[in-house]
Amino acid sequence: MYIYPDNLRAKPMLWLWELRDIGILGVGLILSVLALTQIHFAGLLMATAVFAFLTIRFEDTSILDFIRYAVAFLITRQQYFEWRLGQ
Template identity: 60%
Template sequence: MYLYPENLTARPMLWMWTLRDVAFIGIGLLLSVLALTQAGTVVPLVVTAALAFLCIRHGGVSMLDFLRYAAAFFFFGQQYYEWRERV
């Protein structure tokens, strides 16, 4: 089921993911199955499943977006504080 947003400004969704996320998950699944059959490792499949879980959107925000914002705030962004006494 393909749902396009009513206001035509939001991203198109397919179930709980954006179409870009569905493409990444699909490509990841293909490569994971290839790695599983050829190398016998399930690590790529676990990484793809974790990505699929983190990309689920609810209310316009995903857990992956939240983790990106938190990492940018706590680790990569410069924190600047200016202390002044109110007069």
């Protein structure tokens, strides 16, 4: 008996990240630990943590996508409102 997910074309996920993001986080974490231990530079570790936070996905939308949508709605895109009196 095989159990298939609802959508076979969905991107593979592991916990809250896509597998591509997990790979990037793994490489970033290894490089961050090496940079921290060898040259005492914590900036790369902070960048990896920020990337991990921004790529968390909930229902096919990442936190970075949500921030982009919010900036577009509030700042960069023009809002158009049309007012009419009683119809």
